[in-house]
Amino acid sequence: MAISVETFFLNPDAQGTLQAQIQEMIAEGILSGRFRIGEKLPSSRKLASHLGISRITVTLAYTELLASDYLSSKGRSGYFVSTNAPVPPSYTPTQKTVDSVDWSRSLARTFTGGDTPHKPQDWRDYRYPFIYGQADASLFDHANWRLCALRALGHKDFSALANDQYDHDDPLLVEYIARHSLPRRGVIARPQEILITLGATNALWLTAQILLNRGRKAALEDPAYYTLRDQLVNTRCQFEGIPVDEDGLPPELISDDTDVIFTSPSHQSPTTTNMPMERRKALLKRARDINAVIVEDDYEFEMSFLDSPSPALKSLDQEGRVIYIGSFSKSLFPGLRLGYLVGSESFIRQARALRANVLRHPPGHMQRTVAYFLSLGHYDAQIRRIAKTLHGRRLVIEESIKQHGLTISGSGQFGGSSLWMKAPEGTNMDDVARKLRSGSVFLEPGAPFFAPATRKQNHYRLGYTSIPKSKIEAGIELIAKEIVKCNK
Template sequence: MPIAVDTFFLNPDAPGTLQAQVQQMIAEGILSGRFHIGEKLPSSRKLASHLGVSRITVTLAYTELVANDYLTSRGRSGYYVSENAPVPPVYSPRPRAADTVDWTRAIAQRFTGGDTPHKPVGWRDFRYPFIYGQADPTLFDHTNWRHCALRALGQKDFAALTDDYFDRDDPLLVEYIARHTLPRRGISARPEEILITLGAQNALWIAARVLLNHRRRAVIEDPCYPAQRDLLTHAGCQLTPVRVDADGLPPDAIPADTDVIFTSPSHQCPTTATMPLERRRALLAHARDIDALVVEDDYEFEMAFLAAPSPALKSLDEDGRVIYVGSFSKSLFPGLRLGYMVGSEPFIREARALRATMLRHPPGHMQRTTAYFLSLGHYDSQIRRMGAALHDRRAAMEAAISAHGLSIAGRGVYGGSSLWMRAPEGTDSAQLAARLQAQSVFIEPGAPFFAGPERAKRYYRLGYSSIPVARIGDGIARIAEALGQMQADDG
């Protein structure tokens, strides 16, 4: 691969002759790992023209670098980084001078230090990855996704690929969501009531910014999705966590001065509790009585392989007070970063304006590719394939858990892709997770899902979307063995 000529720059304050400066510049690029073995350097004519020096200056620098075995000359082909050059395995830029800015004073708001769990980059290297929310390449329809992406790159869709929508969305994707996705949840919506987002988390952030300020109160479930708690904390509102029970969020525990209620009734995160129909009606009635809005996160409703999902809160809403959030992250793949929100037109209008000031709109090519994948039937086929695989994995999980005497604290009524586990009293699941990583087992500690200083440490989550059935039994056995060892050590 040739090295681009415009990546070369001479330091105007550097000492020495121009030839020495050129030679040092190239040597530093090799020593830092920026230039790799076998990469071709620009021709002496191009580099001389770019740097504003004579060609003989570059030629002499190249010749000296060849003599020192940094470069090699291949006849009329040009100069290349030598196989014997001291190239480090990882590119490490030359350190800059220390900042003179006092960042402790310059930063007006801090967004670090939240509770969002960090998944290791190399989680796929774990033999037993009980990780939640990641895609399994064996279940994804690569071929048809590629075909849809190529179709979206065609001349017919040139505008969808290249145009600045500003605050609009791909009409094909919006139409599919309105005509096919939402009716499956009993929801009827016009295009003006639908907004495409960069995933569900982006939708929740937009909702929080539009609906909340420092005078307003938001209720969240406890435990809940940690990133949701983080973003509401940053919103500066008054935040009240309400402990969920086996049926999800209890309406009678919601304070009367609440302005916005955030809930995941169909598949509570992380306990997987499903809110019964009567409680859904009670929650809407309570919200009406206190004049609160409800933001419904309906993630993972597509993973209903045990029973049909319960009606969405939005489908029961007669007042227009429910804002519905959906996502393709679990059903397609999380890296797609496409979701949507549905609400009354005045709210969506403000949400659309806020999104436009931040990112304009999600990439048009990804919207059009997804629209084709959905409308051509590939999405429904993938959901059926994933449902069958998750059903088998769920059965293997429950059988292994029962055989090894582990305790399930929560399991989705209609399916899903995870189990909420409870370890023996006194167990710190973070320590358990650290111990298991040495055995190539990945689990998610439960403490970050809880609010407040006194967090329950004995819970942990086991996802089964990315682990083959054949490895589940052995993986669960290792978890049980590690728990036994921890109890023995404490005893």
């Protein structure tokens, strides 16, 4: 690659001769890793004209750098960064500026330090990755996805989707969600009741921003999705964790002054419980009685390989009280960052305005690619394939757990992609997880799911989307041994 002449500027406050400044600029570029071995420098004529200085000054600077072996010359073809030039220490240039701003004062709000655990980027290097929420690329219909992406990159689509869509979504995708995805959950919605989001996390965030503030109160399942808890903290609302039982969220425990109820009735996160029909009706009634809005996170209904999924809570809603959240992260892949929000038009209008203010709209080509993938039937084939594989893994993991004496706390009667586990009282699963990592086993401690006041250390989650069937048993055995060891 040639180094562009435009990366050179003369600092109006710089000390020293012009020639020295040019030398320093080039040396700094090499030392900081911006210019790399073998890259070609601009010609002296070009650089001189760009900087508005005489050519001889540049030539002299280049000659000096030749002598110091920062540069080499190849006859008439110009100057290059020398193969003997100093190599920067893996791209961490020394910081030029001294940070003299007192950030502890300048930050009006901080967002680090919430409940969301730090997950490793290198989980794929683990031999036994019982991670949750990642895709198994081997199960994905990559060939057809590429074809759909190519179609969305075709001339006509490309030109239309390259534009700023303001606050609009891809109408094709919205239509397919309305016709294809929602009816499977018993939900009927018009396009103006649907908003595309950057994944379910973004849908939850938008909802929390619109429905909550300092003066409002939310009810949240306990345990629950930790990022949702962080989102609620950020709205500064009051919120209450309601302990779930074997049927999910108990409606009678929700306080009368609750404004918003967050729930994952079809597959409680993380306990995997499915709420029975009677309780769903009771929950809707409770919401009506106290005039609260329900936010339903229906994040994993596609993975129902053991039994038909129950219809969504939203399908029972006759009064626009339920806001429904769906996601393509589990059925397609999480790196896609696409989900959707379904609710009353008055609510969706606010969510659309907030989304436009925060990020405008999800990228058009991603939306169109999904629309094609859905409409050509690849999505259905995909879900069947994933479900079949997960079913196979599920049988093995349950058998291994039995064999090695571990305890399942919640298993998802319809299927799903994880098990909620319980180690003996007193086990600190953070410790166990840390120790297992050195044996190349990755699992998620359950503590971050619990509200701080009720935080339990002896739960953990075992995901099986990313571990091959053949490795499950050996992984479970290692976990079982480590738990025994920690309890000695």
